[in-house]
Amino acid sequence: MQGKILKGLQSYQYEHPFDKKALDTLKSYKFLETLVRTFNAQGIERLLRIQYTGSNVKVNDRNFPEIYYILCEACSILDMPFVPKLYIKWSYGINAMTAGVEDPIIVLNSGAVDLLTKEELLFVLGHELGHIKSMHVLYHQMAQVFPILGEIVGSITLGAGKLLSAGLQIALLNWVRMSEFTADRAGLLTCQDPEVAAVALMKLAGTPKKYFDKINVNEFINQAKEFEDYDYDTLDKVAKYLSIMWQDHPWTVMRASELFKWVESGEYESIMKDYGEKIA
Secondary structure, eight states: OEEEETTTGGGGTTTHHHHHHHHHHHHHHTTHHHHHHHHHHHHHOOOOOHHHHHHHHOOSSSSSSHHHHHHHHHHHHHSSSSSSEEEEOOOSSEEEEEESSSSSSEEEEHHHHHSSSSHHHHHHHHHHHHHTTOHHHHHHHHHHHHHHHHHHHHTTTTHHHHHHHHHHHHHHHHHHHHHHHHHHHHHHHHHHHHHHHHHHHHHHOOOOOGGGGGOHHHHHHHHHHHHGGGGGSHHHHHHHHHHTTSSSSSHHHHHHHHHHHHHHHHHHHHHHHHHHHEEO
């Protein structure tokens, strides 16, 4: 791959507007960040770190160096100041996740390693690095522990606190979903090929391995555009919202739709032109 290093790239330059809007709503709960940091100080982040690393394989320049150097390349492209720790988890779904605010780690499913090309893996790793670069991880961790917190608050306040915590949890999960759109943009800036990003999303959406050589990217793009057309009907908007309200990821086709719109807007090419420096 003859890519470009995006020297000086800042996360706000590729931030999705839905991400910013949802985060502004979340920040209207003034006590939230203090609450999250207090929870982290009580050992929640340490427990999550143990959970994600205790049964998984650490990747470095001595253990699966081919995967490690792909991560290093992704970090270089996005102008990251450090290389996060990387672990591989046994799971055959194509997925990855990030944990840790002060010392982030990325956990990559073994299915992603086996089923993705190097370029597609760059998209997935770039997506996770986008969460780190945009400082999404603190609130992501809060989304994981908030259901437990809501139960505690509810018991202390004889149930009254549950009403507040439910509203906050919905706002929190909505922001988590919107942050995925920003991270997808970081993934595209890393792999630097919209078709590669589309194929990675198609595989993530469920394309069987036996048909990988028959993937039709144009049809997937058409499907994404058809999906977006439903937004012109208010009822469809309500149906979409209710169906994903308690999920932490937006639908994969919706993610593709938002990513293709960004490419068509010219903003992606503008960033590549303004910040890209050829890799020697």
